[in-house]
Amino acid sequence: MKRSWLAMVGTVLIIGGYLGYTYTTRQKTNSGTQITAVGSTALQPLVEAVGEEFASKNLGVYVNVQGGGTGTGLSQVQEGAVTLGNSDLFAEEKQGIDAKKLTDHKVAVVGITPIVNKGVGIKKLTQTQLIKIFTGKITNWQQVGGKNLKITLLNRASGSGTRAVFEKWALNGAESAPAPEQDSSGMVRSIVATTPGAISYLAFSYADKTVQTVKIDGVAPTIANVTTNKWKIWAYEHIYTKGKVNGTVKKFITYLQSRHVQNTVVPQLGYISIHDMQVERSANGTITKR
Template sequence: MKNAKKISLLLILAALMVFSAACGGTSNTADPGTNGSSNTDTNGTATEKLSGSLVISGSSAMQPLVAAAAEEFMAKNPDVDVQVNAGGSGTGLSQVAEGSVDIGNSDVFAEEKEGIPADELVDHKVAVVGMAAAVNPNVGINDISKEDLIKVFTGEITNWKDLGGKDQKIVLVNRPDSSGTRATFVKYALDDKTPAEGVTEDSSNTVKKIISETEGAIGYLAFSYFTDDSVTPLSVDGVEPTDENVQKGKFPIWAYQHSYTKGEPNALAKAFIDYMMSDEIQTTLVKDQGYIPGSKMEVERDAQGNMK
């Protein structure tokens, strides 16, 4: 009888050990060497552990948004490093096409940039950005007709007094040819007229600084840079450069914010892009950073500039 009791006890203990092993034999932590081969929820928090690094380059108009999102993404995924560089849309498209970065940010469609193999890239539209001409606050105007705006940037009008402003020489501040901000402004504000020679700067931050410190200066910036009174955004033909006017198609100077990958993104890049397009980022960070959620747009635009 005693032997039977011992055998029963041993069988119970063995069963408990098997059950315990079965419960503890699975894990939701990915292999640290997978470089982000796990999944994330819609808020960017890893359901399996993400690790590895992402290198992102391109549009300086997008940089504030992408950098802010990267900080939050890294906070949720401490084993991930995201490096966000500017350099202009052309640089972002070239670098992602050649495979030297994981994501290339651009204010323009890849099809619009000469020499870019657009058919090899996958477009992820993460937001919309409005852009406007920006002047030194002392020039004395805050509205301009589109016709006069073109004359200013092509050098036909050279003094602000001719537009009702101060007797000041107009100083043009441009972005380089590789800039998506420049391409957008030239296409939709200047009707593809080539700007006259002036100061040329690679960075939107530097453009803003020069405009704010230079009497008579005018340039162009994304809405996301109008965070203080150091520069004045200009209305065009009485239409103010606001999110609402962009959304309704009333203010024409705007662009999609594209995050391009070479082919389908790897798991880590996909997790970051999904996070950029999540409700958490679109409803808070996108708006807080001065951009427009794509879902709020009442109009669309194709690579040829046709709006519908």
């Protein structure tokens, strides 16, 4: 009877110890290895894909990726609310952001292209025509050789890095006319694809056969043309951290920049490897050869 009682006590202690160990381990996993990335929807597919791959190789790590736009990503990482701030812009380009407090990690390059509904009847524009369309001076596709259709503008939200890049490099700094706005690149593509006369702009990685991309001044929106700056509507994809990082976060960023990811996932998703660029662009727009 005594032995039976002792055995029961031992079993309870073992089970209790195991449960305590399991609970502690789970608590450490939940609190210590979640990486939260917020910001650019143009960069979101890459961080999601690489995050899943990284987590599969590092058990217990979870990479939580959310959109919201470049402005949201930069402001939240600056406030310390998230681990990573995904951005289509240099932090120096964003008003209200103290770039000195943030560390820049370039993880890819994204080309941005105008897109139109496939029914408008055009595949190319001059930059002057593009500017006039987005500033409301040209209002019908017939004015640029297309069909007799009213032009319907669709913009990204004002905090979007994609919009800032497009206005800076495609519109020569002109501000787009007031128009409906969308936070999501996927929604922009869907709306343009289903709205007669629609025009907007997207990262190469989102452009598919449901919409028509547009040549500008005879130059096609291709990866090869971005690498030489022949196609000027492009930007680095940045991941910003609040100061320097170490541990799992540093390991994840290093993995994003690795030759393996840059040569596989990056091109597969329509981005351009940072290693393939033949030029470099500074925050003030200066282009230099690599």
